[in-house]
Amino acid sequence: xxxxxxxxxxxxxxxxxxxxxxxxxxxxxxxxxxxxxxxxxxxxxxxxxxxxxxxxxxxxxxxxxxxxxxxxxxxxxxxxxxxxxxxxxxxxxxxxxxxxxxxxxxxxxxxxxxxxxxxxxxxxxxxxxxxxxxxxxxxxxxxxxxxxxxxxxxxxxxxxxxxxxxxxxxxxxxxxxxxxxxxxxxxxxxxxxxxxxxxxxxxxxxxxxxxxxxxxxxxxxxxxxxxxxxxxxxxxxxxxxxxxxxxxxxxxxxxxxxxxxxxxxxxxxxxxxxxxxxxxxxxxxxxxxxxxxxxxxxxxxxxxxxxxxxxxxxxxxxxxxxxxxxxxxxxxxxxxxxxxxxxxxxxxxxxxxxxxxxxxxxxxxxxxxxxxxxxxxxxxxxxxxxxxxxxxxxxxxxxxxxxxxxxxxxxxxxxxxxxxxxxxxxxxxxxxxxxxxxxxxxxxxxxxxxxxxxxxxxxxxxxxxxxxxxxxxxxxxxxxxxxxxxxxxxxx
Ligand code: BES
Ligand code: ZN
Ligand code: MN
Numbered sequence: 178x179x180x181x182x183x184x185x186x187x188x189x190x191x192x193x194x195x196x197x198x199x200x201x202x203x204x205x206x207x208x209x210x211x212x213x214x215x216x217x218x219x220x221x222x223x224x225x226x227x228x229x230x231x232x233x234x235x236x237x238x239x240x241x242x243x244x245x246x247x248x249x250x251x252x253x254x255x256x257x258x259x260x261x262x263x264x265x266x267x268x269x270x271x272x273x274x275x276x277x278x279x280x281x282x283x284x285x286x287x288x289x290x291x292x293x294x295x296x297x298x299x300x301x302x303x304x305x306x307x308x309x310x311x312x313x314x315x316x317x318x319x320x321x322x323x324x325x326x327x328x329x330x331x332x333x334x335x336x337x338x339x340x341x342x343x344x345x346x347x348x349x350x351x352x353x354x355x356x357x358x359x360x361x362x363x364x365x366x367x368x369x370x371x372x373x374x375x376x377x378x379x380x381x382x383x384x385x386x387x388x389x390x391x392x393x394x395x396x397x398x399x400x401x402x403x404x405x406x407x408x409x410x411x412x413x414x415x416x417x418x419x420x421x422x423x424x425x426x427x428x429x430x431x432x433x434x435x436x437x438x439x440x441x442x443x444x445x446x447x448x449x450x451x452x453x454x455x456x457x458x459x460x461x462x463x464x465x466x467x468x469x470x471x472x473x474x475x476x477x478x479x480x481x482x483x484x485x486x487x488x489x490x491x492x493x494x495x496x497x498x499x500x501x502x503x504x505x506x507x508x509x510x511x512x513x514x515x516x517x518x519x520x521x522x523x524x525x526x527x528x529x530x531x532x533x534x535x536x537x538x539x540x541x542x543x544x545x546x547x548x549x550x551x552x553x554x555x556x557x558x559x560x561x562x563x564x565x566x567x568x569x570x571x572x573x574x575x576x577x578x579x580x581x582x583x584x585x586x587x588x589x590x591x592x593x594x595x596x597x598x599x600x601x602x603x604x605x606x607x608x609x610x611x612x613x614x615x616x617x618x619x620x621x622x623x624x625x626x627x628x629x630x631x632x633x634x635x636x637x638x639x640x641x642x643x644x645x646x647x648x649x650x651x652x653x654x655x656x657x658x659x660x661x662x663x664x665x666x667x668x669x
Pocket of ligand 3: 438440513514515516517
């Protein structure tokens with residue numbers, strides 16, 4: 178991973194040299210009846226500019242609306258060369274600040290950036306690190322103009338420092354998830370993906386178990402074996418666990434790790450380049466487990482991650498095959514492109530053998546998620562109380578998560594005349610819910626579980642915006658982390 182910029186809190190009152198040590202300074206702008214107004218935290222910047230900043234912003238066309246970034250050169254008035262003025266909008270929520278700071282850092286092209294915005298430190302730090310992210314691993318000449326050092330103007334209290342550490346760790350996890358998603362499938366396939374998981378685990382001295390193709394066959398992981406059969410790159414199952422000394426509970430995470438989804442013999446005809454993101458759920462749960470350990474959260478976490486490449490070939494599984502999943506149930510394959518639920522059913526069965534208290538499963542499961550909720554809203558299905566709590570935590574953390582229903586009638590479509598289940602019903606209605614219902618078949622009755630369908634949110638096919646780059650977004654990480662924090666706060 179490219180180096181993450183350092184982030185430090187600097188109290189401008191205690192250290193008047195902050196401006197000397199910055200190349201660019203970020204201020205917030207909010208709209209008002211009389212034009213753009215500086216947001217809280219910008220007073221000293223304005224003073225350094227001879228109190229002419231608002232006039233300059235007006236002249237440059239700044240409005241304070243979200244998404245607008247205006248750069249004002251300081252022309253020798255201040256020790257730093259540039260003011261980056263970012264619109265927050267009139268509703269100055271944490272997410273509005275996160276987005277505004279993200280947009281500013283996305284526009285920043287200087288090594289040392291100071292942020293002069295008076296707002297909750299967590300939102301500022303997340304916005305800065307998420308917005309400053311660039312994926313340059315495959316560029317032969319990665320741009321040199323990259324942010325290396327971020328300072329945030331705030332009181333250097335213990336509370337602020339701790340909030341900064343948490344935000345930084347969460348943002349790094351999001352970046353790790355983005356990096357994994359952005360890595361092309363010729364370099365990221367089950368074997369190398371598992372090796373990356375081993376590296377991530379080593380950084381926090383976590384226990385990790387990797388089952389290879391032989392171990393999967395021996396363990397009767399029929400879904401993972403079938404889906405992986407068409408690829409020259411054999412499948413894996415990774416189990417990453419964090420076991421703190423005093424844990425208030427145990428959360429199982431499960432993430433879909435299809436390193437490339439061609440559809441298999443039911444070959445896709447559209448969106449094929451998008452399908453390198455089909456391991457985004459796996460990336461999110463692995464990065465979150467590592468982040469939980471880095472933060473020393475007093476809650477046990479186990480990530481169970483099936484990794485396979487869904488390819489058509491002479492050894493591929495076929496429509497009409499019947500495969501036996503771990504735990505013994507048989508599934509008729511109606512469509513080899515509904516592969517996620519097969520590898521996930523195996524992984525869920527393994528995860529629940531540990532008897533966790535809660536389960537969060539994250540996957541790019543259905544195109545129907547995009548039809549139903551669009552590219553930005555995560556669909557949440559599962560046990561109603563836990564589902565709603567997960568949605569609440571995710572929304573509070575700045576991800577949009579919307580609860581969707583699972584109803585009895587969905588089950589009938591999964592009946593097969595020849596096996597216990599079929600992987601796809603004969604009609605295509607409510608396909609996001611059907612995916613959730615299929616997974617529900619493998620969840621124990623008494624366990625709070627949720628399925629997060631991140632098919633759209635995991636991948637930004639449009640242009641970069643606020644703190645969201647093109648390509649991999651790291652969707653799911655902030656929701657998972659918010660859930661872990663919420664469980665710790667409740668029981669700790
Ligand atoms: N990986 C896809 C879902 C997907 C679609 C993710 C678009 C991201 C963007 C999944 O494996 C898939 O192919 N689902 C099928 C299911 C169908 C055959 C029931 C789909 O959504 O069409
Ligand atoms: Zn898929
Ligand atoms: Mn598919």
